Amino acid sequence: MSDEPQLIRASLAGDSASFGRLVCRYQDRLYHTVVHVVGSREDARDLVQDAFVQAFLRLESFQGASAFYTWLYRIALNLSLSWKRKQRPIQSVDQAREVSGSEPIDQGARPEQNLDQDERAGQVRRALAQLSDEHRQVLVLREMEGASYETIAAMLELPIGTVRSRLHRARLELRDQLREVLQEKG
């Protein structure tokens, strides 16, 4: 992380390899977050790619006042919001399954993992998808990114008090969605 300013300067100077290192550094982290924000791996991949491309094209506007990843996530979040506005109204997971015949998030075949664990992860993701966008965003940033309240407030441009209340409400709501899962684990 300490070489981030150098990588950015090199990228601005035309060294694409340096920007490639930044992409490698943050791609999975950003993807993991965006997947749980938008609820779709395919869409998340496209959004993350677009976010990096936008960051590359507008790198000169990055003043360095914040961490690069914070700036990058803001780009990805804006793209995600734009993407969601263009989507059809949000359906419930069951409705989506009935329409498409498949889960919004493809579990994929991971033979090395316990099937129960996969099923539980799927339940968690489905429950997370049931939250409102505002609740899901703060919850993902807190739990997936480990972001502080202050960082979340800055990323989402919200007062810290709003972040705190939304996070509490989001956890309560998700708890209600996951009662069965939590009881099995407990």
Added chain:
Amino acid sequence: MSELPNDTWISAYLDGELTAAERAEFERWLVGQPDAQRLLEELRAVSQTLQNLPRETLEPDFARRVLHQAELSVLLADGKPRDAVLPFSPDGPSLAGNSPDGSAAAAPSPGVDWGRWSRPLLWSSLAAAAALLIAFLTPSTEPHSSLARNTQTFEVAEAPADAPESFDVDADGASAFAPRAASAPPDHLAKEGMLRKGAAEGAMPRMGRGAVHESPLGVNSVELQAAPAPADGEADPFEDAGPLSQNLVVFCEVTPRAAQENYFAQVLTRNQVAVESGRSPAREFAAQAAEVRDESGQENLERPLAETSAVQAGAEGASGMEPPAVYIVEASPQQLENVLAELQNDHTDVLTVNVDPAPQVPAQQELTNFGRGYAEPAAQVAVPAAGADAVQSYAEPAPAAASTAPSPAGNIPVAQSPPAPPLNASEVPIQLRMESANRLRGRAQNQIRSQIPVKDQQRLYSALEDLSTEVPAEAPDEAAAAGVRANRSVNARARQIELEQLRQIAGALPAEGYQAPATPELTVTQDQPPDRAANIAKSARSRGEPAAAAAGAAVGQPDRRFAKPWQYQVESQPARAPAPGAQQQAVAPPLPTSADAPAEESRPQEPRVKAVFVIQAAQVPAVNLPADQTPAPNEAPAPAATPSP
């Protein structure tokens, strides 16, 4: 459950976001609240459940796809292809660049192929053509045997097992030549073959009669195998009269504009390197060969050259590329180092520089690959304060930084430079300011060059070379900042003056063409004449390039200290009276030839080295998704800390 001052305190306590006083109050309150304790455990379980979700990851070549898309967006931003500022790698990136031994990097990172740009067929054709040209242009009573040696060489030359990755003479290239007599020594004339063998066999760096030479380029460090005398007494074009017999092949890719403006010829002129053979593109050499063929009626000569031309034409037709320009030069190792250093330092016109032979000798490894991997710091990124976590709002893209505005000095439009970075001594280190100033200087140079006719760029470049913005690293911040500002104002003023001078000169050109005067008409004098080599060395040191720095230091100039900006005086020459009906003609100044090379009487006679420079105009290639790649391990955030109550 009795009321909390704020029910969100439970989640905040879970996240460690309460103040010390709030935490103490909450813990006191929690003692007698079993429901709240149960809720706290439930919320902790929710948090842990989310944190334990399997990490989602992207495919390994994701970063390369991103760069591919981003660069495509940059190049097509105007709706039409433009000069490749960010070159593509048509064959997929070599990622982190070649390692010194030419093998693929162990842990490649995605990126544009700044390093070797492998086009085996084209390069092998170029190598074959270069060898043919050298053999053809050397006076010989029996071109057949010379050609036969070449063909025999390419057929027989074998790269050692550990030879670095480079262009190979593939079957197509080799088959273009008609094999002749098999009696010639197999490795007599093959440049790469000889050099590879010499290098692969662990030849110690020696110069001539056994002296150890420390030159980082190692041009004179590779000992060629002793070649037997030509069977027919014919001169070996690669055999020098001096104690050394080496040759260097440099493949350089430049922007199309630079290729059209004879950029490399100007580089040679500035470094006083004589061109032994013409700079005509390869196709012109083929045309010359065709003329000789027609005159002599030598059928044996026709086929390989025709096929060479066909190969080149095929390569050109296949790739749409202009055939490269081939320069055969003879210069001292220091001059060649200077040329290579200048190519390497030019981040605008030069895209890649590949030096062959590839380095088996450690001394050569530092200068093997002059790819654009050396980053020049950008001027507009401020160093963030330590610990800052403020969020940078995602703003709309700023308008294009460069815009064309009328020059204040006249009618020649000069593109505006991007705004200079702030000079705040408390935030921006000296190094960044120095590099920023040099960056601005380079931009000014490029902008002026783009507006000035080719015939005048040589002199303008020489004048601008004198405008150095370097300040000593030891200077206090205030002095350094003042020096940078002063230099910048001096640059601007000097630029105005020189533009005016050049307009006057351009208007006074004779109708018959322009001959470069013996002395430049536009001279810039200052208190302390700069030393180009020392400046190059300084610049190299600032970028952490010891080889180029050593090359500059080898010149022997002291490291100057400048406490104040130079005082520039531009001496104007009276404009020459135009000839009646004179019209400006864009005629490139004649290349210096061996006869025009200045006599180096003041320096001891240095060994001369032949070198072949193949200058290829870059082209935006077809979009190809690159192959495999293994990115660096991804960083995952630490799990959110949940303090235990």
